[in-house]
Amino acid sequence: xxxxxxxxxxxxxxxxxxxxxxxxxxxxxxxxxxxxxxxxxxxxxxxxxxxxxxxxxxxxxxxxxxxxxxxxxxxxxxxxxxxxxxxxxxxxxxxxxxxxxxxxxxxxxxxxxxxxxxxxxxxxxxxxxxxxxxxxxxxxxxxxxxxxxx
Amino acid sequence: xxxxxxxxxxxxxxxxxxxxxxxxxxxxxxxxxxxxxxxxxxxxxxxxxxxxxxxxxxxxxxxxxxxxxxxxxxxxxxxxxxxxxxxxxxxxxxxxxxxxxxxxxxxxxxxxxxxxxxxxxxxxxxxxxxxxxxxxxxxxxxxxxxxxxx
DNA sequence: CTTAATAGTTAATTTACTTAACTATAAGCT
DNA sequence: AGCTTATAGTTAAGTAAATTAACTATTAAG
Numbered sequence: 318x319x320x321x322x323x324x325x326x327x328x329x330x331x332x333x334x335x336x337x338x339x340x341x342x343x344x345x346x347x348x349x350x351x352x353x354x355x356x357x358x359x360x361x362x363x364x365x366x367x368x369x370x371x372x373x374x375x376x377x378x379x380x381x382x383x384x385x386x387x388x389x390x391x392x393x394x395x396x397x398x399x400x401x402x403x404x405x406x407x408x409x410x411x412x413x414x415x416x417x418x419x420x421x422x423x424x425x426x427x428x429x430x431x432x433x434x435x436x437x438x439x440x441x442x443x444x445x446x447x448x449x450x451x452x453x454x455x456x457x458x459x460x461x462x463x464x465x466x467x
Numbered sequence: 468x469x470x471x472x473x474x475x476x477x478x479x480x481x482x483x484x485x486x487x488x489x490x491x492x493x494x495x496x497x498x499x500x501x502x503x504x505x506x507x508x509x510x511x512x513x514x515x516x517x518x519x520x521x522x523x524x525x526x527x528x529x530x531x532x533x534x535x536x537x538x539x540x541x542x543x544x545x546x547x548x549x550x551x552x553x554x555x556x557x558x559x560x561x562x563x564x565x566x567x568x569x570x571x572x573x574x575x576x577x578x579x580x581x582x583x584x585x586x587x588x589x590x591x592x593x594x595x596x597x598x599x600x601x602x603x604x605x606x607x608x609x610x611x612x613x614x615x616x617x
Numbered sequence: 618c619t620t621a622a623t624a625g626t627t628a629a630t631t632t633a634c635t636t637a638a639c640t641a642t643a644a645g646c647t
Numbered sequence: 648a649g650c651t652t653a654t655a656g657t658t659a660a661g662t663a664a665a666t667t668a669a670c671t672a673t674t675a676a677g
Contacts, residue, residue, distance in 0.1 A: 323599070334605040338485075375623090450604050451481070453600050455477075455483070559654095
């Protein structure tokens with residue numbers, strides 16, 4: 318099939334693009350989070366996921382592809398920094414619900430906003446059609462590699 | 468401008484997509500490289516970059532956003548594994564040219580090929596138009612976040 | 618009501634990365 | 648020329664991060 322070649326090309330392009338691009342975006346965030354708030358990238362990610370509704374250590378570990386003890390330790394640091402609150406579930410006392418605090422929401426918005434502005438500056442030259450193409454591609458990749466699909 | 472909203476949306480989508488998708492792809496490669504060849508992800512990346520023509524420790528450090536000593540140590544391991552050869556430049560003896568060996572080329576193709584097949588399987592349901600959309604998006608992202616553009 | 622399973626944490630170890638110091642070579646200056 | 652500064656890379660020491668293994672608490676299953 319001709320589609321096989323296209324598929325192969327697309328995968329090659331993915332590998333050519335995502336590692337360096339993600340590396341740069343990551344680098345920018347790390348720089349903001351570290352410099353402004355003394356947060357590591359992974360701490361920021363965990364915080365962001367809790368913010369987005371991932372509220373247990375196990376789920377966070379699954380999503381971040383790191384071990385549960387690692388997440389637990391990171392959460393501990395975030396609690397000590399006053400960014401996260403732990404609450405044991407009333408119905409199943411094994412579960413610990415995680416929530417971000419008000420100051421975390423502000424911090425998150427500051428770091429994330431700064432990155433967004435940096436990205437927006439980089440992407441300023443893209444027109445409407447190009448942005449829509451990127452959005453469509455993101456949507457497809459998200460669905461294609463969704464762990465829930467397995 | 469209406470484009471501002473679109474841009475903002477696109478950035479949000481990027482953040483919603485790339486970390487988990489990259490995490491999964493990365494996880495697959497780590498699994499292949501670790502399980503089959505006892506290579507870490509970063510060792511695989513360094514190898515891949517040398518293969519693609521990035522041939523000095525400094526450049527590799529720049530691209531991978533890690534320190535030069537870290538790269539130097541990784542290269543040392545790769546040399547010991549018989550995957551990389553160091554050669555000092557004849558004209559400027561400070562430079563060390565890095566090259567992958569034949570066995571590295573084979574190893575790389577095995578790991579990378581296995582990942583490619585895994586990705587191809589995942590992406591099998593995408594049609595020609597969708598693949599082209601992803602390719603176009605990759606192309607744009609690559610250009611947009613190219614460090615050389617700064 | 619004992620055993621197995623699940624969620625999370627703690628502890629010990631290992632791995633990986635960083636900074637600082639050092640070697641070797643090249644380029645710039647007066 | 649010869650002294651100074653800069654560059655590429657490595658080595659060494661210290662730090663930070665993640666992993667596995669072991670443990671607690673709670674719930675579900677036989």
